[in-house]
Ligand SMILES: CC#CCNS(=O)(=O)c1cc(S(N)(=O)=O)ccc1C(=O)O
């Protein structure tokens with residue numbers, strides 16, 4: 001479709017020279033075919049315990065904005081779901097489009113959302129640091145939450161209000177006491193599959209947990225995301241939009257669902 005062609009044409013330089021991990025067999029993102037996902041009764045409910053006081057700062061890293069957390073303790077962790085132990089929250093960030101017709105990285109039956117939230121966690125049991133976990137098989141867990149256009153999201157607004165302060169690449173601002181659980185949909189249903197980072201180094205170390213139900217945000221909130229810049233202060237301005245990676249082949253993988 002023309003949308004699809006336009007969508008791919010507007011890729012950020014980071015992905016224009018689409019790095020293919022040589023011999024990658026479990027790359028992300030993917031298009032989740034709902035009917036092909038397999039219900040796994042052994043999947044437990046996901047348990048999330050985030051301590052708002054572990055929130056450190058928000059910054060513009062040149063392809064998204066990220067909120068970083070103090071991951072030196074087990075104060076903000078997830079467990080259960082497909083996981084064998086707890087994982088520590090390191091950061092969360094978003095991917096979005098220039099217009100509401102596209103923006104998410106994952107799709108569900110080729111349905112694309114205007115944006116997608118990623119909460120990045122690492123395994124402190126098998127790795128001694130986040131940097132190590134990036135290279136470990138199942139060293140990372142990323143929870144993906146779709147954003148759809150709808151009602152104003154009060155919890156997100158605190159984040160949106162901070163965006164003007166990090167308009168340019170490398171801008172950073174203290175951001176304390178934010179609880180990202182407010183960005184979780186109440187529905188417990190999710191899909192899970194083995195994949196990769198969607199940005200370099202694209203390592204195949206991620207257990208993805210994609211929530212079935214999107215959260216709603218309003219047009220103004222999405223447009224605030226699109227006011228951010230890929231570029232540093234003083235450079236010719238390039239709006240930060242379309243910071244998503246193209247779909248990757250499923251290859252020999254099964255997507256499991258926590259729901260019938
Ligand atoms: C070295 C290195 C690295 C990867 N870092 S990350 O896992 O926080 C991450 C993960 C993802 S994603 N889209 O794969 O969750 C995107 C961006 C980042 C990032 O550093 O900015």
Ligand SMILES: [Zn+2]
Nearest residue numbers: 093095118198
């Ligand atoms: Zn991401």
